[in-house]
Amino acid sequence: MNTAYLSARDPQGYLACPITPITPSASSSALCKMAASGACSVADLCSNVRSNAQASFRIGSINRRTVRRGQALYRAGDTCVNFYQLYAGSLKLRMTNWAGEEQIASFPMPGALLGLDGIETGKYLCDAIALEDARVCVLSLSDLLACSRSGTEAMLQFNRVIARETSHYRRLLMVLANMSSEERIASFLLDLSERMASNGYSSREFILKMTREDIAHYLGMKIETVSRAFTRLQLANILDVRRRHLSIRDLDALKKLGMSH
Amino acid sequence: MNTAYLSARDPQGYLACPITPITPSASSSALCKMAASGACSVADLCSNVRSNAQASFRIGSINRRTVRRGQALYRAGDTCVNFYQLYAGSLKLRMTNWAGEEQIASFPMPGALLGLDGIETGKYLCDAIALEDARVCVLSLSDLLACSRSGTEAMLQFNRVIARETSHYRRLLMVLANMSSEERIASFLLDLSERMASNGYSSREFILKMTREDIAHYLGMKIETVSRAFTRLQLANILDVRRRHLSIRDLDALKKLGMSH
DNA sequence: CGGGACATTGATTAAGATCAATTTAAGTGG
DNA sequence: CCACTTAAATTGATCTTAATCAATGTCCCG
Numbered sequence: 001m002n003t004a005y006l007s008a009r010d011p012q013g014y015l016a017c018p019i020t021p022i023t024p025s026a027s028s029s030a031l032c033k034m035a036a037s038g039a040c041s042v043a044d045l046c047s048n049v050r051s052n053a054q055a056s057f058r059i060g061s062i063n064r065r066t067v068r069r070g071q072a073l074y075r076a077g078d079t080c081v082n083f084y085q086l087y088a089g090s091l092k093l094r095m096t097n098w099a100g101e102e103q104i105a106s107f108p109m110p111g112a113l114l115g116l117d118g119i120e121t122g123k124y125l126c127d128a129i130a131l132e133d134a135r136v137c138v139l140s141l142s143d144l145l146a147c148s149r150s151g152t153e154a155m156l157q158f159n160r161v162i163a164r165e166t167s168h169y170r171r172l173l174m175v176l177a178n179m180s181s182e183e184r185i186a187s188f189l190l191d192l193s194e195r196m197a198s199n200g201y202s203s204r205e206f207i208l209k210m211t212r213e214d215i216a217h218y219l220g221m222k223i224e225t226v227s228r229a230f231t232r233l234q235l236a237n238i239l240d241v242r243r244r245h246l247s248i249r250d251l252d253a254l255k256k257l258g259m260s261h
Numbered sequence: 262m263n264t265a266y267l268s269a270r271d272p273q274g275y276l277a278c279p280i281t282p283i284t285p286s287a288s289s290s291a292l293c294k295m296a297a298s299g300a301c302s303v304a305d306l307c308s309n310v311r312s313n314a315q316a317s318f319r320i321g322s323i324n325r326r327t328v329r330r331g332q333a334l335y336r337a338g339d340t341c342v343n344f345y346q347l348y349a350g351s352l353k354l355r356m357t358n359w360a361g362e363e364q365i366a367s368f369p370m371p372g373a374l375l376g377l378d379g380i381e382t383g384k385y386l387c388d389a390i391a392l393e394d395a396r397v398c399v400l401s402l403s404d405l406l407a408c409s410r411s412g413t414e415a416m417l418q419f420n421r422v423i424a425r426e427t428s429h430y431r432r433l434l435m436v437l438a439n440m441s442s443e444e445r446i447a448s449f450l451l452d453l454s455e456r457m458a459s460n461g462y463s464s465r466e467f468i469l470k471m472t473r474e475d476i477a478h479y480l481g482m483k484i485e486t487v488s489r490a491f492t493r494l495q496l497a498n499i500l501d502v503r504r505r506h507l508s509i510r511d512l513d514a515l516k517k518l519g520m521s522h
Numbered sequence: 523c524g525g526g527a528c529a530t531t532g533a534t535t536a537a538g539a540t541c542a543a544t545t546t547a548a549g550t551g552g
Numbered sequence: 553c554c555a556c557t558t559a560a561a562t563t564g565a566t567c568t569t570a571a572t573c574a575a576t577g578t579c580c581c582g
Contacts, residue, residue, distance in 0.1 A: 145417070162427065166426055173433060222540080224539080492531085
């Protein structure tokens with residue numbers, strides 16, 4: 001088992017996680033495994049859309065797509081015609097300003113709804129790049145609109161999903177505005193840890209799918225600073241970090257640092 | 262006229278602006294002056310909601326509200342039952358984390374739709390504090406939902422309005438993550454300037470309604486740093502800043518600094 | 523005229539950026 | 553399977569920027 005940690009060649013990238021994923025409940029009639037497992041943040045919306053689309057005979061089955069590691073699910077400037085429910089793998093959402101500096105906006109993990117950055121203008125504003133091979137369900141914009149039209153609840157759900165993304169950015173803003181480099185890393189790891197847990201993986205020990213550079217671009221720091229922050233947290237016996245493999249030794253201490261002072 | 266700049270006691274706070282606001286067009290039948298002037302960012306949505314609500318006899322006239330300087334339009338934790346279209350004055354949207362640190366999320370100006378931070382959970386997440394006496398139109402959540410239900414276009418408009426807020430935060434994120442203090446101030450002033458212009462005021466010369474502390478909390482810096490950045494921009498002949506009164510001397514230089522390198 | 527909030531300025535310290543050099547590990551091809 | 557290449561990460565030394573601490577200045581308002 002330990003070798004699995006170190007090699008970690010599995011496409012899903014979660015072999016290294018010591019506990020098994022939550023298995024879907026018995027309701028195999030569910031359209032989506034994730035919804036059944038409770039891990040999906042947009043399960044209600046998603047199943048609403050699907051049943052609506054099926055009812056109107058416009059889709060017969062779930063439309064899936066695989067994105068290989070390093071490939072883009074979509075790119076900034078592409079016309080937004082689809083949203084994507086992520087159900088395996090992870091990505092980075094990357095914005096690039098005209099000076100070529102990049103900023104990572106988020107690291108979507110299974111359960112996330114991708115493509116919301118295309119709503120405002122009808123074109124995506126970010127690149128969605130797979131950090132490892134990933135699988136998504138495709139939700140066409142038209143299906144989603146049809147569904148929203150037919151039910152107030154679905155419409156509200158969709159608004160809330162967009163609003164939740166807004167909250168993510170507001171929170172990140174607070175992190176960048178008020179926290180030291182060590183605190184930012186702590187906050188970042190706590191968030192990752194929680195999301196690993198909500199996907200049924202260990203919250204204490206996992207593989208970082210992103211490079212130090214990605215982390216730096218997410219948290220508004222330089223990669224040397226990221227590296228040094230990891231080192232200091234390790235010296236303080238809060239973490240064990242070795243390249244991409246991370247385990248949390250002292251969760252309370254990490255929380256004290258990361259929960260914004 | 263010059264005395265008006267310096268005293269600036271006007272409740273609306275725009276006396277100091279040398280050019281007059283855009284006057285509403287002749288269509289006095291319009292429900293809202295701002296929509297007629299083209300200054301309102303949510304005009305389509307707003308008029309949609311109003312005409313819908315009137316058609317169903319649920320509102321007879323526009324429901325307005327005044328917020329005095331320093332007062333809250335709403336507070337974090339309040340139940341979200343209304344949205345507010347700002348048509349005069351300006352506010353700050355303030356989040357406070359449990360450690361008591363505050364972060365300014367935005368400085369809404371006329372045309373903005375307020376209250377979107379209440380969508381996700383049904384409770385507002387920010388305090389909306391008037392920086393000067395302000396006037397809003399009240400849009401009840403139920404009116405808005407009723408309208409969205411009855412028309413796909415209104416629904417889409419609403420989604421886009423929420424998504425636009427998300428974009429604001431993404432952009433601010435990039436500012437905090439990548440720019441020096443001077444660049445942040447430049448970027449902030451450019452944004453203010455543009456919004457002043459789109460409200461029909463001078464883009465070159467205006468009064469800052471917010472304190473240095475508010476600016477600091479918006480841009481993730483300390484007030485001394487804000488002050489020094491202003492001073493340096495002044496010394497570089499890019500700005501003229503005297504307390505709250507600001508005029509832009511060299512717009513190109515300001516853009517070079519503020520447009521993210 | 524004087525109190526108090528707001529803003530500026532100066533001196534010093536601390537944090538992170540930058541520059542530069544290794545180290546480590548993973549993938550490649552002979 | 554091993555040497556070689558390369559991307560990623562770490563570490564050290566130094567420099568720059570912004571935070572901090574402290575004092576002073578300015579203006580609004582009663």
